[in-house]
Amino acid sequence: MASQPDQLAIAQGLSKSYGATPAVRGIDFTVRRGEVLGFLGPNGSGKTTTIRMMLGLIRPGGGRLTVLDADPWAGAAGWRQGLGYVPGDLSLYERMTGLALVRFAARVRGMQGTGDALPVAARLGLDLDRVVRVLSRGNRQKLGLVLALMHRPDLLVLDEPTSGLDPLMQQAFHEMMREVVADGRSVFLSSHVLPEVQRIADRVALIRDGQLVLTASVDDLRRTAFTRVEVTLGTPAPRDAFGSIPGTRLLDHRGAHVLFALEGSADPLVKALATHEVLAIDSHEADLEDVFLTLYEEPVRAS
Numbered sequence: 189m190a191s192q193p194d195q196l197a198i199a200q201g202l203s204k205s206y207g208a209t210p211a212v213r214g215i216d217f218t219v220r221r222g223e224v225l226g227f228l229g230p231n232g233s234g235k236t237t238t239i240r241m242m243l244g245l246i247r248p249g250g251g252r253l254t255v256l257d258a259d260p261w262a263g264a265a266g267w268r269q270g271l272g273y274v275p276g277d278l279s280l281y282e283r284m285t286g287l288a289l290v291r292f293a294a295r296v297r298g299m300q301g302t303g304d305a306l307p308v309a310a311r312l313g314l315d316l317d318r319v320v321r322v323l324s325r326g327n328r329q330k331l332g333l334v335l336a337l338m339h340r341p342d343l344l345v346l347d348e349p350t351s352g353l354d355p356l357m358q359q360a361f362h363e364m365m366r367e368v369v370a371d372g373r374s375v376f377l378s379s380h381v382l383p384e385v386q387r388i389a390d391r392v393a394l395i396r397d398g399q400l401v402l403t404a405s406v407d408d409l410r411r412t413a414f415t416r417v418e419v420t421l422g423t424p425a426p427r428d429a430f431g432s433i434p435g436t437r438l439l440d441h442r443g444a445h446v447l448f449a450l451e452g453s454a455d456p457l458v459k460a461l462a463t464h465e466v467l468a469i470d471s472h473e474a475d476l477e478d479v480f481l482t483l484y485e486e487p488v489r490a491s
Contacts, residue, residue: 195221269339282321305337313330326353330357342373344374362388414450417471
């Protein structure tokens, strides 16, 4: 299976098990040229296993996978020259300076010079003359981003890339990702920071227990999202007070605080609330976190 120029990664029926335990169960996805694909899921859902298969670090148990027009487990590893990767558990040579590490990476990649390393480091406020072992967690993360971006890869695979970065540097990262996409390159972004994914992703793929729950554009999710309605009552209401209101789902109920997902007319909800003293009510369109929790069917919490 050869990928098309506008598809930098294609998975079809991709599977992997560890012994009798399935980690990834027949998932399908593509990473298109010029997009950020957000890959979301809780711990143990199969995200890391999927990334390791994409990098050629572990062999798929079934299905087919192409990354940058290559089978990660077939032939030479030259296709990796077009790949940039930041792992979730970043490990660096402790005794080298950042600049020495950049030069080492450039030699390994066969680069003339250090590419975009110096301007990326400058944008992130990273001093490349410091030894890695004295760097804070955030500065180590910046160095990981420098190493991933320095050769202008066609595909960036990023696992929790802003971990440890302050808000200002997160903003700089978001700007760089928009530039990557504008340049016709792509990002496969695995993250637990849902507002970040909502801010920069074009599409999202949600994985749970090794299976894809949903693949959709962020715009489509916004168009189909419910309205989140938060109500504060004068006195706590019984647990069954709001169990069956047409057009609503009960997301959370803790005494006098009730949270609804409104998917239809507000009239039935207003009439149900009219039998209680309402101190405050607030509503807004659901964000990606709300959609994520709903699709993962978080149980209603009552107290």
